[in-house]
Amino acid sequence: MGRYALRRLLQAIPVFIGTTFLIWFLVWGLPGDPFAGRCGERQCPPAYVQFMTDKFGLDDPLPVQYLNYLTNLLRGEFGQTFNGTEIGDLLAQAFPVSIKLALVAVAAEALIGITAGVLTGLRRGSFIDNLVLVSTLVLIATPIFVIGLVARYSLGLASVSPEAPLVELIIPGLILGSGSLAYITRLTRVNLVENRRADYVRTAVAKGLAPSRVTGVHLLRNSMIPVVTWLGLDLGSLMGGAIVTEGIFNIRGIGGLLFDSINRRQSGVVVSIVAILVLVYLIVNLIVDLLYGVLDPRIRYE
Amino acid sequence: MRGITPWKVTVGLTAVALAAAGCTSTPEPEAPKNDGSFIISWSEPQNPLVPAGTSETQGGVVIDALFTGLTNYAAADAKTEMANAESITSADGGTTWTVKLKSGWKWHDGTPVTAKNYVDAWNYAAYSPNGLINGTFFGDIKGYSDVVSEDPDGPDKPQVAPKPAKDKLDGLKVVDDNTFEVTLGGPSNLWPIKVGYSAFMPLPDVFFKDPAAFGQKPIGNGPFKLDSWTKNVELKVTRNDDYQGTDKPKVKDVVFRVYTDDAAAYEDVKNGTIDFQQQVPSAKLVGDLYKTDFGADRSSNKPVSSSAFIALPTWLPGYNDPKVRQAISMAIDRKLIVEKIFNNTRIPMNGWVNPNMAGYKDGSCGEFCTFDAAKAKALYDSATTKPKEISIAYNGDASHKPWVDAVCNSIATALSVTCTGKPFPTFGEFRTLVTTQKMTGMSRAGWQADYPHIENWLNPLLKTGASSNDGKFSDAAFDAKLKEADGTADLAAAEKLYQDAEAMLPALMPTIPLWHSSQQTVWSAKLATVTINTFGELDLATVTVK
Numbered sequence: 001m002g003r004y005a006l007r008r009l010l011q012a013i014p015v016f017i018g019t020t021f022l023i024w025f026l027v028w029g030l031p032g033d034p035f036a037g038r039c040g041e042r043q044c045p046p047a048y049v050q051f052m053t054d055k056f057g058l059d060d061p062l063p064v065q066y067l068n069y070l071t072n073l074l075r076g077e078f079g080q081t082f083n084g085t086e087i088g089d090l091l092a093q094a095f096p097v098s099i100k101l102a103l104v105a106v107a108a109e110a111l112i113g114i115t116a117g118v119l120t121g122l123r124r125g126s127f128i129d130n131l132v133l134v135s136t137l138v139l140i141a142t143p144i145f146v147i148g149l150v151a152r153y154s155l156g157l158a159s160v161s162p163e164a165p166l167v168e169l170i171i172p173g174l175i176l177g178s179g180s181l182a183y184i185t186r187l188t189r190v191n192l193v194e195n196r197r198a199d200y201v202r203t204a205v206a207k208g209l210a211p212s213r214v215t216g217v218h219l220l221r222n223s224m225i226p227v228v229t230w231l232g233l234d235l236g237s238l239m240g241g242a243i244v245t246e247g248i249f250n251i252r253g254i255g256g257l258l259f260d261s262i263n264r265r266q267s268g269v270v271v272s273i274v275a276i277l278v279l280v281y282l283i284v285n286l287i288v289d290l291l292y293g294v295l296d297p298r299i300r301y302e
Numbered sequence: 303m304r305g306i307t308p309w310k311v312t313v314g315l316t317a318v319a320l321a322a323a324g325c326t327s328t329p330e331p332e333a334p335k336n337d338g339s340f341i342i343s344w345s346e347p348q349n350p351l352v353p354a355g356t357s358e359t360q361g362g363v364v365i366d367a368l369f370t371g372l373t374n375y376a377a378a379d380a381k382t383e384m385a386n387a388e389s390i391t392s393a394d395g396g397t398t399w400t401v402k403l404k405s406g407w408k409w410h411d412g413t414p415v416t417a418k419n420y421v422d423a424w425n426y427a428a429y430s431p432n433g434l435i436n437g438t439f440f441g442d443i444k445g446y447s448d449v450v451s452e453d454p455d456g457p458d459k460p461q462v463a464p465k466p467a468k469d470k471l472d473g474l475k476v477v478d479d480n481t482f483e484v485t486l487g488g489p490s491n492l493w494p495i496k497v498g499y500s501a502f503m504p505l506p507d508v509f510f511k512d513p514a515a516f517g518q519k520p521i522g523n524g525p526f527k528l529d530s531w532t533k534n535v536e537l538k539v540t541r542n543d544d545y546q547g548t549d550k551p552k553v554k555d556v557v558f559r560v561y562t563d564d565a566a567a568y569e570d571v572k573n574g575t576i577d578f579q580q581q582v583p584s585a586k587l588v589g590d591l592y593k594t595d596f597g598a599d600r601s602s603n604k605p606v607s608s609s610a611f612i613a614l615p616t617w618l619p620g621y622n623d624p625k626v627r628q629a630i631s632m633a634i635d636r637k638l639i640v641e642k643i644f645n646n647t648r649i650p651m652n653g654w655v656n657p658n659m660a661g662y663k664d665g666s667c668g669e670f671c672t673f674d675a676a677k678a679k680a681l682y683d684s685a686t687t688k689p690k691e692i693s694i695a696y697n698g699d700a701s702h703k704p705w706v707d708a709v710c711n712s713i714a715t716a717l718s719v720t721c722t723g724k725p726f727p728t729f730g731e732f733r734t735l736v737t738t739q740k741m742t743g744m745s746r747a748g749w750q751a752d753y754p755h756i757e758n759w760l761n762p763l764l765k766t767g768a769s770s771n772d773g774k775f776s777d778a779a780f781d782a783k784l785k786e787a788d789g790t791a792d793l794a795a796a797e798k799l800y801q802d803a804e805a806m807l808p809a810l811m812p813t814i815p816l817w818h819s820s821q822q823t824v825w826s827a828k829l830a831t832v833t834i835n836t837f838g839e840l841d842l843a844t845v846t847v848k
Contacts, residue, residue: 047434159569
């Protein structure tokens with residue numbers, strides 16, 4: 001298993017370089033001048049444009065710019081934004097907020113989703129099963145910004161304060177995780193229903209094990225593989241993809257920063273965020289893959 | 303999520319100090335209200351916080367809080383007031399200016415504000431290799447052409463701009479610690495008015511040691527000092543109790559909080575989480591929703607310093623008759639168009655000067671800018687020669703079509719003529735036709751103030767041969783009046799003369815004033831005595847907290 005993990009980590013290096021390179025080209029390939037429209041109605045003075053172009057090395061060919069960026073990155077320097085802010089400072093501020101928000105969302109998904117899934121899976125066809133099925137359908141069908149706006153404006157909620165305390169993140173986290181929560185419920189339910197007919201469950205019941213142990217240890221553990229996969233991927237995507245929820249509640253996280261930076265053509269920030277998100281995805285994926293072996297002893301790593 | 307931010311430490315220590323003081327002395331009466339704080343919706347500035355390097359509003363509002371220049375524009379009427387300057391005088395009709403500073407002013411780090419701080423700051427800003435956005439504002443100081451250089455083959459070509467001949471402006475001379483002398487390229491009585499803009503603010507010596515670091519942690523001489531700036535979250539300024547100016551703030555702390563989504567900010571002002579939003583989101587303009595939400599006492603609809611006009615080809619038969627021009631102006635139902643097309647984000651004009659300007663007088667156009675279809679028709683019919691073509695030309699690359707069509711419709715209905723909107727594909731093409739006098743009908747025109755003074759709306763737009771006189775309007779008596787005003791050194795008397803000049807315009811109708819752009823602002827119940835200044839910002843000196 002150690003060798004497997006090592007091999008996966010080594011594979012991550014070309015993936016990381018490839019994705020950042022692509023993003024770098026895409027961001028700089030956007031049409032338009034990053035310094036146009038920065039001076040209001042007037043045209044920017046040529047001296048200013050020249051100064052900024054030199055300062056950020058925008059005259060160099062793209063591959064050279066990318067290599068410079070990569071060497072700086074290896075030294076731990078993310079560079080600066082156009083207004084002189086250290087990109088590292090921005091990331092250090094925004095990532096903890098986003099991680100907290102994503103964890104709240106994933107925790108809600110896991111807790112509520114799996115519980116609801118187990119309840120409905122064990123009582124297939126009952127009233128509660130149908131109720132949950134209908135409500136998850138509604139959640140899946142409703143776009144997240146609708147849920148967010150309705151929650152915020154009809155309940156009159158205030159924005160999350162700058163320190164983003166955990167308590168204030170609960171409602172935004174629930175909203176952020178609402179769609180996935182519905183999927184988790186359904187995934188858990190389907191797997192449970194399927195595995196209940198499996199031989200090992202029948203054996204466990206025949207052995208005279210307590211029903212709670214049959215469900216909790218034997219049945220649930222084996223039904224968790226797709227659920228864990230989903231949760232792991234969600235953690236990554238919620239971190240960078242919470243643009244809508246972060247905007248509605250003014251949470252100063254990665255999603256809003258990314259959105260703002262694309263609008264302002266702060267490519268250094270965009271590429272840095274994406275680079276870190278790629279790393280997060282790679283690591284989460286590895287952890288999920290390793291978890292398979294824990295959940296199902298039949299899975300071996302070569 | 304993070305450690306304790308510095309300002310919290312400050313607050314904590316103050317609280318401890320107060321508590322300690324409370325133990326030894328008799329209890330003070332309840333804390334006065336001028337210790338309050340409030341929160342403004344904000345977004346990250348585009349540039350480092352250096353006065354001459356900032357031209358957009360987000361950075362500008364913080365710069366204005368942290369720095370004070372030679373003069374200020376009064377929040378109420380945009381009149382120029384001495385701030386850090388004791389006096390700005392000229393003995394030779396406006397070419398050489400002697401600036402005397404008030405003594406005793408200090409930077410936030412305790413060092414004195416000297417004449418050298420101004421001269422150094424202006425030299426640095428004007429020197430083109432330093433690449434500051436507002437460098438061009440120093441263009442009328444003698445020797446400017448020696449400190450700037452142009453890229454010989456344009457910005458996209460390999461050659462770069464050569465080093466300028468000098469790195470100091472010839473026209474700036476330090477006389478002593480509190481006096482410096484400025485020589486302009488030519489006489490200008492209005493120069494003291496121009497220096498109120500933030501590009502002319504001074505910089506302390508510490509700036510020149512590390513300009514980049516200074517832009518992240520500016521040290522100013524203004525009514526507030528920077529307390530903390532958590533990037534992409536919020537910036538906090540706190541009152542500078544050593545401030546020597548007369549505009550001492552009545553609040554202690556102002557927090558500028560970053561919002562990505564202006565709808566979220568609006569909602570937070572509504573529920574009292576934050577206290578001020580300078581421009582409400584466009585969705586709240588429909589049906590004046592923001593007025594319903596906030597009421598008249600917590601919202602404002604204030605003009606910004608740009609206005610729209612119609613230029614008339616005064617060289618063509620028909621259009622050369624003031625009666626025809628007046629009739630067309632009276633045939634336009636400005637109020638209805640502003641309401642239907644612009645959701646009241648414009649304000650109908652009744653004069654040739656924007657209301658944010660010093661010297662603005664309400665209603666100077668009178669009945670000729672007021673819609674009256676019957677009178678307009680009668681006046682139009684009384685004219686002997688009618689224009690051959692009634693049309694309004696505009697550039698199709700911006701959203702002008704709806705209002706041009708509405709204006710045309712209004713004219714056509716009132717005067718029983720045909721009026722057509724004539725789009726041209728690009729702004730460049732449109733302007734070329736206007737400036738080369740190729741227009742066969744009317745054309746749209748817009749103007750944005752360079753500095754808040756009535757003169758900026760008359761000389762460049764309506765004087766014979768002026769650069770932006772699109773209609774080639776010319777009137778000898780009007781020109782003479784402007785010349786008299788230009789040559790008057792006393793600013794109050796000059797302003798009066800400019801007003802007299804504007805008063806001549808209804809009879810001449812050189813252009814047709816349409817409307818001013820405006821800004822819709824809302825604030826929470828916590829704020830009182832809210833004044834919006836000439837730049838559309840909240841005046842931090844007068845605002846109070848309940």
